[in-house]
Amino acid sequence: MIRFEHVCKYYFAQTSDLEKNINALVDINVVIKRGGFFVLFGPNGAGKTTFLKLITCQERPSAGKIFWGEQDLSKIKRKHIPFLRRKIGMIFQDFKLLYKKTIFENIAFVLSAIDLPKEVVFDRVCEALNKVDLIRKKNLYPYQLSHGERQKLCIARALVNNPEIILADEPMANLDMETQEELIQILSKTNEEGVTVVMATNNKKTDFNNISYQSLKLVGGKSKES
Amino acid sequence: MIGYALREAKNNFRREKLANLSAIWSLSISILIMGVFSLIGVNLNKVINDLKEKVEIVVFLDDDLSIEKIGSIRKKIFNMGNIEDIIYTSKDEALSDLSKDAEIAHYIKMMGENPLPASFNVKLIDKKMEQLNNIAKRIKFFDGIKEVRYGQEEVKNLNKIIFFIKSIGIGLGIMLGVISLSMIIYTIRLIVSLRQDEIRIMQLVGATAGFIRMPFLLEGLIAGFLGAICGLGLLFGIYYLLILRFEGILFLPWPIMAGLGGGGILVGFIGSFISIQKYIEV
Numbered sequence: 001m002i003r004f005e006h007v008c009k010y011y012f013a014q015t016s017d018l019e020k021n022i023n024a025l026v027d028i029n030v031v032i033k034r035g036g037f038f039v040l041f042g043p044n045g046a047g048k049t050t051f052l053k054l055i056t057c058q059e060r061p062s063a064g065k066i067f068w069g070e071q072d073l074s075k076i077k078r079k080h081i082p083f084l085r086r087k088i089g090m091i092f093q094d095f096k097l098l099y100k101k102t103i104f105e106n107i108a109f110v111l112s113a114i115d116l117p118k119e120v121v122f123d124r125v126c127e128a129l130n131k132v133d134l135i136r137k138k139n140l141y142p143y144q145l146s147h148g149e150r151q152k153l154c155i156a157r158a159l160v161n162n163p164e165i166i167l168a169d170e171p172m173a174n175l176d177m178e179t180q181e182e183l184i185q186i187l188s189k190t191n192e193e194g195v196t197v198v199m200a201t202n203n204k205k206t207d208f209n210n211i212s213y214q215s216l217k218l219v220g221g222k223s224k225e226s
Numbered sequence: 227m228i229g230y231a232l233r234e235a236k237n238n239f240r241r242e243k244l245a246n247l248s249a250i251w252s253l254s255i256s257i258l259i260m261g262v263f264s265l266i267g268v269n270l271n272k273v274i275n276d277l278k279e280k281v282e283i284v285v286f287l288d289d290d291l292s293i294e295k296i297g298s299i300r301k302k303i304f305n306m307g308n309i310e311d312i313i314y315t316s317k318d319e320a321l322s323d324l325s326k327d328a329e330i331a332h333y334i335k336m337m338g339e340n341p342l343p344a345s346f347n348v349k350l351i352d353k354k355m356e357q358l359n360n361i362a363k364r365i366k367f368f369d370g371i372k373e374v375r376y377g378q379e380e381v382k383n384l385n386k387i388i389f390f391i392k393s394i395g396i397g398l399g400i401m402l403g404v405i406s407l408s409m410i411i412y413t414i415r416l417i418v419s420l421r422q423d424e425i426r427i428m429q430l431v432g433a434t435a436g437f438i439r440m441p442f443l444l445e446g447l448i449a450g451f452l453g454a455i456c457g458l459g460l461l462f463g464i465y466y467l468l469i470l471r472f473e474g475i476l477f478l479p480w481p482i483m484a485g486l487g488g489g490g491i492l493v494g495f496i497g498s499f500i501s502i503q504k505y506i507e508v
Contacts, residue, residue, distance in 0.1 A: 056430065082432045082433060082434045085430060085431060086432035088432075090431070109427070110427070110431045113431050113437070114432050114433060115230065161432075
């Protein structure tokens, strides 16, 4: 489904006496299979978020190509990017919740942003909240939820638009084991329904509950596939 | 999409009422000032046109011309074409008219003899300045003509005044228009920066740039429209106060009003377009 071919990403930085490139990703070659569960391991600063940003076209590769099916993402026109992103469900490292909106409104916001009619929005939001067991709390605000519930809310928001792929950036950060298991179960069930899941994590001890997954380890922007 | 954009524009307005009101007020003052100068220009133009209607060529004749010579000059002038009427005033009639003013009559009496020449008042059918110029120049070279006048200096001076006033009006209006534009840019940027999180999420979930941009553009349009309405409303108020005291003052013709109103809306739109561009990068 998604193919990285010799992908490099560097950022230009100017220090006090030097101008240099910072290598975020170096010669990445990987294929993420449709319907697969892909885990990206690596410490902080390894390039995991950059990897995910390249898929959503928030960044362009400095070298190499990224393919989504047959489409070369490095050459995609700006006006087509929003339509690509509608196929993706994002789970952000910093949640990116809107604290002045209720839980229901946070999710509905996603569907309004792509101009779906009101009748469709209500049913879809309820369906997504049901999947993460937050339907009874739909009129609460994010600050009234626990850390784990906020993460479940993020998953619901990612699922509401029936994406082809979920990109989850450190979804297990700061969660206890029980909540981590719960989230893994939700993602696993989503994966079983045919949605590709790509998850970035720095926690090698995460228990994937006998899920069959493909993985890639990033260290200093370089890869070790396993 | 339009419904969503209108709802969001309305919410933005409510959220930053003070900033929006400042932008609208600044724009309405710009339009008011340009409107005042336009009003002055329109009415001065009317004065000039009225003057032109009354402009006649006055042809002063040499002294001691015979009646036949005077008649011949009159016929020659009439044959030039475009002449509506020629009224002859003799030296005695000119003296009699001027002597109605006691002071002038006293001075003329002191002089002993009548210094005033006989004259023709020539009324044209087509009173355009070029026609007046043309005919006056030709009459000047006739035999027996002392001097030809048709108020050309007065009309020229009035035209210069109008030009000066219009230039000041336009200059001031442009300056204030730039200030209004800056205020609208500031207001929209303030609102956008308060909604950066929402905008970012919208971009990441697949909202198009046009969809994100639309509420802010509408907000700018609405601010421009309200500024234009307020400005023109204030201008009409001033006009109303003036016509209570002075008769015959014209208001702005429709094309100028539409221009001012349209200009206000355009400033609002451009301001919001400029301010949102930076934040819409996908």
